[in-house]
Amino acid sequence: MDDPETPASPDGAGAARSAGRPRSSLVTETILRTALALAQSDGCEDLTVEKVAEQAGVAKTTLYRRWPNVWAIVLDAFLADVLAVNEAWMTGTARESFTTALKNHVRIFDERRGPLLARIIARGHLDENLMEAVQARWIQPIRKAARSVVRQGIASGELIDGLDPDLFLDMLFGPLYHRLLVTNNRETLTSAHIDALIDSVFRGVERRPAPP
Amino acid sequence: MDDPETPASPDGAGAARSAGRPRSSLVTETILRTALALAQSDGCEDLTVEKVAEQAGVAKTTLYRRWPNVWAIVLDAFLADVLAVNEAWMTGTARESFTTALKNHVRIFDERRGPLLARIIARGHLDENLMEAVQARWIQPIRKAARSVVRQGIASGELIDGLDPDLFLDMLFGPLYHRLLVTNNRETLTSAHIDALIDSVFRGVERRPAPP
């Protein structure tokens, strides 16, 4: 359980500086940069620890000291690259906030990052630990913030009472991930598409003025 | 392209009986049954051709004669098991049809088949050929039928004009696959959940009686 060798964080940063030679942050960054580049290039399905090590000019053992496998590396690299894209979307009404959030996701689902995120989630379904990390560091943080936006929208009267926040979020994000993961036509996602989606979804859950 | 060795169909059925010893349909069925059982049990992530061969009591080469890899086998086995579940759902109005279709999907996403479908789609994102097969034999056939239901609903006045069928289908199926693949909480899908989803979605796209 609490194995002292668990490579939870690639750098020793955060913990009290342990004795001995510290890990080189230069090496860490090189590995992350290389892993991201390889994961986004083609032939990425059979990405391997040894390829990353060779391409980064680093010993394979050095990778295993920091991460348990390649996809843990790729997840770190992906999140570092993408988290900034989805900042500060909770602005104004629920409708405005989710319009921003979904358009951020369209940018995240571009031809470089979209297929990579799809492969990361796909790998998650074959690797329990990776799935947990994806949930904890990508999916659930967004959902948690989004739920509070929904509750606020209900409280303010923008959204109807009795709306199930989780169902509502599925109706917003589901159609996006559906194209990324299921129908596999991510490239059809556009800003105009988001506007139409928001219109249709909100038409079903927005409070309507009481008939006179 | 037209490689005569392409193992498109496990049995020689359909083509004119080629000379030589015919493939044993008993062997084919045994392989499919074994593959489905192994793929639905745990430890299925590292399912392998050799395990299926051993468990089925069949030579590894026999599998490679019929399929290019394990997941092609699993897809065949899965579809044979599941296609019957989603028959005859196009009945009556669009609302009725999609209520049936989505509830069928809840049954398909049960604890046996749901995780397997998730893994098949996940593998598809790591294997182009598998993804094409999944699209051609599972996703797109349903979508094609569903689009015609939407168009009929628009024509009959049940659904508003200008509704984008693809967007609408994403709003219906997206939330389901979202729980299966993204939030990874397939077990929360229930019949009541579908009713609420249908209500919310249709509330946004159903034609409303013109105000007097």
Next chain:
DNA sequence: GTCGGTACGATACGGTACGTAGCGTATCAG
């Protein structure tokens, strides 16, 4: 400066699954 402790590079290892090939036997059509 010395010394324990850790990181790093390099190399080697056993293990597993891949996909293919060769062989002998079994089963079909003509």
Next chain:
DNA sequence: CTGATACGCTACGTACCGTATCGTACCGAC
């Protein structure tokens, strides 16, 4: 019977896994 194919069996080279070991490099403590 002959030709053709399926099937089981065995063996092979390749790739990557994850681990271990060794010598060197860099750190803090004394």
